[in-house]
Amino acid sequence: MLRSHNCGELKSTDINTTVALSGWVQKIRDKGFIIWVDIRDRYGITQLVFDEARTPKKVFDSARNLSREFVIQIKGQVIERESKNNELLTGAIEILVNELNILNPSEIPPFTIEDKTDGGEELRMKYRYLDIRRNTIRDNLIFRHKVTMEVRNYLNNQGFIDIETPYLIKSTPEGARDFIVPSRMNSGQFYALPQSPQTFKQLLMVGGMDRYFQIVKCFRDEDLRADRQPEFTQIDCEMSFVNQEDVLTQFEGLISHLILKIKNYKIDKFPKMTYDEAIKNYGSDKPDIRFGMKFGNITDKAKGKGFNVFDSEEIIVGFSIKKGASISRKEIDKWVDWIKKPQIGAKGLVWVKYNEDHTLKSSVDKFYTENDLIEWAKITKADSGDLIFILSGETKKTLKQLGELRLAIAEKNNLRNPDIFAPLWVTDFPLLEWNEEAKRYHAMHHPFTSPKKEDLGLLKSFPEKVRANAYDLVINGNEIGGGSIRIHDSKLQKEMFNLIGLSNKEAQEQFGFLLGAFKFGAPPHGGIAFGLDRLVTILGGEETIRDFIAFPKNNSGRDIMIDSPSMIEKSQLNELGLDLNKS
């Protein structure tokens, strides 16, 4: 037996018992005649004492050879600690050691195994197994486990069946880029890793499974943005005989259960907002609604007063900042510069100060009277003491830019409080979006999403006006999940494929299996998938998803610990029929 207890459990009630502990050396304090060693495992830290007067000489001498991260086993007696440490679970006791076994020595670790480590991220990633020994990462992984257990229990109790779907599937050009796996046995042919189990979960519904879920890895070969992983985990779900409202109610239940269980935070009902409202009022399809700053459209009030910039633009829109009138001109100029930077790309920013003394001052005073400005203040819900920021331009672009400005100001003013959870359903997404490069429509969610019944008539004449039975769950401005009610009719599915540019032949080649399945009594069905990595990170009150993944990839999609991706042997390439010199 290498241990009788773990390093986090001994208390004053254990005093005088003889125990065996195993773990890593966290810290050594050598006072000459007495040596204190902190021993650590997943459960905590216990203080060991090697006392020249009371510890056998051989053991005391051996303690001198210890160093950080050695793996040791000790036996000894639990004694009362003189200076108690209330911060530590085991802070009331220490172990007077009489036997020490060095189970494995350790080189000096490349960074300190402390909460505030001296290791930079790259170094910590290279030695991730050491990083995992730190409280933060260990606790994050345990936290993730708790969340997934809650998800499993909840869905299991609701009758959902956990079913595995294949990882080696077929490449299709829709959606993001696939990761490709060459097939040795079928030379010149390739599998793809799933971007999601979408078609499989639908086939499970055709198969009558009724309620499915899976906590599943998905793979997307996309250009990496900050905090995006090429492989990530979804809580993937599908249900039969449901409409949109049924799905939202079901998964609102799951998410509010998680927030209550994990954060002890009760949320009654998630608000809903259509995609059009979200864009119009917040310039984003995933608005952060923890704070106001809702947009006001002043186009009609601001045009035709001789200000050329406004007169020639499609939309003039702004929002008010509470107590913003006290912001200095210098500070305002900083925002003007911010909005003009290439990532945002606005041409300029108009401001109005609604002073405490009820006077109004703006950057366009030459063209507008105080009465005009008061009209604007009404529309943007500004009061005396507030500041209004206004942008103008092409509608879609301008709303997006104003949305970015809104978030940046909220960030600066500490309005994005991580202790608040503000979930929101965004519904009625457009079915299609025009892709200028490819000169064709793309499915906004995916091509299996059903159009709204009342918009079916527009499918041929105004495809971009058709709304989908598609919804996203947004929490604090992050897209946490998305799903839709699916098409279950072979003819409509074919029509949808045609709309996104697939000929009947191509549709048959790529999705013949699904079109075929729909001819054998496919039930109405729908579902959703949540991004587990981000959900866990948000529930954990953090921002970096890498901190909640055991072995994450870096921002260039590399695993720098195992050094992957990597070259493979020429013989391996040959075997796969992939001789790069051949063609």
Ligand code: ASP
């Ligand atoms: N498969 C979809 C996705 O990965 C989610 C869904 O529609 O259920 O986004």
